[in-house]
Amino acid sequence: MQKPIVKTHDYLQKRRGLIRRNISGWSVMLPGIILFAFFVWIPLLSALVMSFTETIGFEIQGFVWFDNFVEIFNDVDFRKAFQNTFVYLGWSLLIGFIIPIILGLLLSETIHFKGLFRIGIYMPSAIAGLTIAILFSFLFDPSSTGFLNNVLKWLGFAPLSWLEDPDLVIPLIVVTMTWRGAGATALIYLSAFQQIKTNYYEAARIDGANTWQRIFNITLPSILPSLSVLFVLQVISVMQVFFEPLVMTNGGGADRSSLSMLLLAYQYAFQDGRADLSSATTFVLFLIILGLSLVYFALVAALKKRGYKV
Amino acid sequence: MKNKKPIFYSLVMMFLLSSCGPKDNRISVAIGMWPETQQTQDVAMFNVWKERFESDYPEYKIVAQPYQYDQTTVAANAMSGTLPTIFQTYFTEPRMLIKNQYIRAVTDIVQELDYYDDMEISMRHTLEDDEGNLYGVPRDGYGFGVLMNLKTLNFYGLIEGDYTTHDYQLYDGENNPLYPTTYQELLELGASLSEVSGGSVNGTIFYSANRQGGWLLSNLSWAFGAELQVEETGNWRGNLATEEVVNTLLYLQDLKNSGALPQDKNVFTYNDWYNYIGSRVGFVFAGNDVIQNAVTQAQVDRRDLAFIPMPEGPEGQYSLYGGTPFVFARNASDNQVRGALKFLEYMGRSPKLTDNSRLAMTEGKETSKAKNEPILPSIRPWTNSDYNEFADQLDDEYVNINMEYFKDFYDTIDNLKHAEEPYFAQEMYDLLDQAVLESLRNPYRSGEEIMNQLVTLNSQFNRLFD
Numbered sequence: 001m002q003k004p005i006v007k008t009h010d011y012l013q014k015r016r017g018l019i020r021r022n023i024s025g026w027s028v029m030l031p032g033i034i035l036f037a038f039f040v041w042i043p044l045l046s047a048l049v050m051s052f053t054e055t056i057g058f059e060i061q062g063f064v065w066f067d068n069f070v071e072i073f074n075d076v077d078f079r080k081a082f083q084n085t086f087v088y089l090g091w092s093l094l095i096g097f098i099i100p101i102i103l104g105l106l107l108s109e110t111i112h113f114k115g116l117f118r119i120g121i122y123m124p125s126a127i128a129g130l131t132i133a134i135l136f137s138f139l140f141d142p143s144s145t146g147f148l149n150n151v152l153k154w155l156g157f158a159p160l161s162w163l164e165d166p167d168l169v170i171p172l173i174v175v176t177m178t179w180r181g182a183g184a185t186a187l188i189y190l191s192a193f194q195q196i197k198t199n200y201y202e203a204a205r206i207d208g209a210n211t212w213q214r215i216f217n218i219t220l221p222s223i224l225p226s227l228s229v230l231f232v233l234q235v236i237s238v239m240q241v242f243f244e245p246l247v248m249t250n251g252g253g254a255d256r257s258s259l260s261m262l263l264l265a266y267q268y269a270f271q272d273g274r275a276d277l278s279s280a281t282t283f284v285l286f287l288i289i290l291g292l293s294l295v296y297f298a299l300v301a302a303l304k305k306r307g308y309k310v
Numbered sequence: 311m312k313n314k315k316p317i318f319y320s321l322v323m324m325f326l327l328s329s330c331g332p333k334d335n336r337i338s339v340a341i342g343m344w345p346e347t348q349q350t351q352d353v354a355m356f357n358v359w360k361e362r363f364e365s366d367y368p369e370y371k372i373v374a375q376p377y378q379y380d381q382t383t384v385a386a387n388a389m390s391g392t393l394p395t396i397f398q399t400y401f402t403e404p405r406m407l408i409k410n411q412y413i414r415a416v417t418d419i420v421q422e423l424d425y426y427d428d429m430e431i432s433m434r435h436t437l438e439d440d441e442g443n444l445y446g447v448p449r450d451g452y453g454f455g456v457l458m459n460l461k462t463l464n465f466y467g468l469i470e471g472d473y474t475t476h477d478y479q480l481y482d483g484e485n486n487p488l489y490p491t492t493y494q495e496l497l498e499l500g501a502s503l504s505e506v507s508g509g510s511v512n513g514t515i516f517y518s519a520n521r522q523g524g525w526l527l528s529n530l531s532w533a534f535g536a537e538l539q540v541e542e543t544g545n546w547r548g549n550l551a552t553e554e555v556v557n558t559l560l561y562l563q564d565l566k567n568s569g570a571l572p573q574d575k576n577v578f579t580y581n582d583w584y585n586y587i588g589s590r591v592g593f594v595f596a597g598n599d600v601i602q603n604a605v606t607q608a609q610v611d612r613r614d615l616a617f618i619p620m621p622e623g624p625e626g627q628y629s630l631y632g633g634t635p636f637v638f639a640r641n642a643s644d645n646q647v648r649g650a651l652k653f654l655e656y657m658g659r660s661p662k663l664t665d666n667s668r669l670a671m672t673e674g675k676e677t678s679k680a681k682n683e684p685i686l687p688s689i690r691p692w693t694n695s696d697y698n699e700f701a702d703q704l705d706d707e708y709v710n711i712n713m714e715y716f717k718d719f720y721d722t723i724d725n726l727k728h729a730e731e732p733y734f735a736q737e738m739y740d741l742l743d744q745a746v747l748e749s750l751r752n753p754y755r756s757g758e759e760i761m762n763q764l765v766t767l768n769s770q771f772n773r774l775f776d
Contacts, residue, residue: 057410058389076770143575164576164751250519250577254747270382272737273410 050279058275068280078281080256081264084170085239085285088260091174092238097231100182104189105219118190121183129180133247136176137163140248163249166257173244173258181237185230192226193219224309232296239289242266261285337370339649342377342397343449343636355677356657359670363656366666370649379403388412393639396650401436401452401632402525406736408439413637415443419647428661428694432729433633447651448633449659450599451689453723454529454620455629456496457583457601458489458593460715461614466506468499468592476613480715487718493533493561493621496593500570503592512591513570515578516562518750522580524742525730526595529630531558532728533623538738539731546733548771550742551764554625556757559749566753576750584608595620598689598719599634605684612684616715619722631727633691661692663700671701675708685710687720734774741767 019026051068053060072078103121110117124132139147140162149159163169200218209217220227245251245258251267252259261281269278345352353374360372375394384407387393399407407413420426425447426434433448460478463469470488471478480489490496500513517523528538536554539546565571583594588608601617604610620629636654638647654660658670678685687705690698731738745763749755 057385057412059411074773076766141575142577143572149574159574161576161751250579254576254751255744266382270385271740273385273406275385 047279047282050276051283053276055274055276057273064276068276069284072277072280072284077256077259077264081259081261084257084259085241085261085288087170088174088238088241089235091171092177092234095171095174096178096181096238097234099178100185100230101189101227103182103186104193105215107186107190108193118187121186123183124180125184127180130243130247132176132180133244136172136179137248140172164254166253166255169249169253169258173241173248174238176244176248177238177241188226188230189223192223196222221309228296228300232293235292235296236289239285334371336368337645337649338373339370339396339646339653340373340375340394341650341653342375342394344374344376346376351677351681355673358673359653359656362666363653367649367652372653384412385410388640391639391641395642395646396636396638398449398634398636401634402730402735404437404445404635404637407637408445412640413445414640414642414647415439415445416447416638416647416651417444419644419651420444420447423648423651425651425661428692428697430633430691430693432631432727433691436632436729437635446635446637447654448635448691450691451631451633452597452599453629453631453689453719453727454595454597455719456490456593456618456620457587457596457604458616458618459587459591459610459614460616461611462511462589463503463592466503466511468502468506473614476611478616478715480616487618489616489618490621493530493623496621497561497565497568497570500565500592501568504569509569509573511589512572513565514591514593514595515582515586516565516571516746516750517578517580517582517595518747519577519743520579521736521739521743523746524739525630527558527562527742527746528731528739529620529628529728530561530623531555532628533620533626534558534561535623535625539733545775547775548738548768550738550768550771551761555764556760557624559745559760560757562746562749563753563755566750571750576747598686601686602684612711615684615711617719619719619726627726628728629723629726631723631729661694661697663694663696668700671704675704679708679710686716689723734771737774738771741771
């Protein structure tokens, strides 16, 4: 009967020692944990609870379980926003994912004025996103006084409706987002490119590999870890597109063609006073992102099993 | 080690002393319509009113809390209890504010102060919930009309007169209006302006975003015979999918096809009108309460402005009408509300005609005059004759626009006024925005295509009533 008591005593001693040893670490982390809990976990949990309740303003009136989800899935606007969010994703992968790789590649090949180009492509990331959205709204102004329409006129082409055209609006918003974010991402790729050992390329050249063969057989496989991380970050980021459609298309555009799920959540909460529907929408968005992230991790695991360095 | 006790005790004493002093037991009333600091003349005027009020009611303390109403932040302000005791909002907002319990009912206190029966009845209805509880008091009335830039129209030969002397002819020898009185005439004027200016100036713009397209369309649709909401066996329903609404949208398409509207851009918001009235369009649809923006924002000479009644449609003539309200924070106590309502008297905004209110009303006009703002008559929110007579007297003395170009609007508004639809108006405008924008983007679509869209929108709208 004595043994367990000694064991518990030892355990407590060890535990106290562990806390005492790590007290400074905990002190450093505590403010961050408190802030993170206050600004992330608590709102996240509140939104989760609220999505299953009925609210007046932001005050919970009672549980309605899945009624809010039924209501949003019956809402034409939600279905449109749901669809648009994936259109954003598609265009973003086509434009926003590839351009930074190309930029990074070009930068790594640049010999002269490398620093200048680096600063140049990073500069848009230093500008507030809202400012950029307003700036591009002027560029894409569909009236005859719009900047790009004047350029088209000067080149002898007919003017375009730009952001008023439901088929163009999402690609144009993605271009705006890419213009802002591509530089920072390109620098991450540049750093990945620079870590590739030059003797791989030298060996490939000796074996007679051309540029494309070097890119596909050395460069891209070498940056696969960066590519995969940035891919998942890109997906998460574009699923949460919000202020660009809000500012550039007055909250959704013609035929709700630019309405995103997060923008709709904002409109439910602040225009319609429906915090419950807003929470349900953000919860669905959370599930989609979670689902896509799980698919991504499954893919990475499968690739690793086959011997890829991901 | 030095003795640190004296320093410690000194700090404690300083802290205790700093928390002493006379305690302010007055009832604090935060005024949201207090002007911003940079509006120095207005701030000075409000400070005078505050001084007078606090001297007459020493139990109250007036606190300046300039607050610009914003639909996106009002929820956060209401939930955190940071809304001013009294603040101004748009007349389209009270229903949403009431539904979400962001503002409080003030029926008993308004009755106690004898303001209730003097309130213009249609404005009062826009501030009540379904049980008849009152949630605010009107600042002034508001009606939709057509604001014309006479200089532009005269320059292109569409209005007789001489813009160099700001002298225009809006009536013929028999006093019949020469300005457009029907929607068809308005369309023709707009189309002519686009034609004679070679497309550099359009007739007008039609709002199509931020729920303002639906807002304007609802006004037009009444003139085409539409009833956008109807009561069926005791329940209200949306009634958007009707021939009358289709005809209104066909008219809108005619406006576009005739060239009366800009051909290259379709998305406009209500704020755009003062970016366009200066030199890009001949007329705009606007409320009488914002006309001064043509002078202050668009730099149009006030002598070149005319404000005419909304035109007549095939089924009547209507002007969207409401009151710009003052409402009260939900956490305001009865005493605070009482103080805020009494302060309105010192601002000249209550129905009580006293020496203080007379003085404030006069000072308000004097300040506007000193700022060289256009001074227009207002639509009265109160019905008591002594108040209105004094307000008329001030108008005669201070109005600095040519009333000949405005009088028909003010003479007819009482007959044309039509309150906004009673239920879910904002949601309805949001849906109608889509119909407006689609008609502007695709102005050749048929009545059948329009009806198909309206059927979808109406079924969406009716889910709110279910």
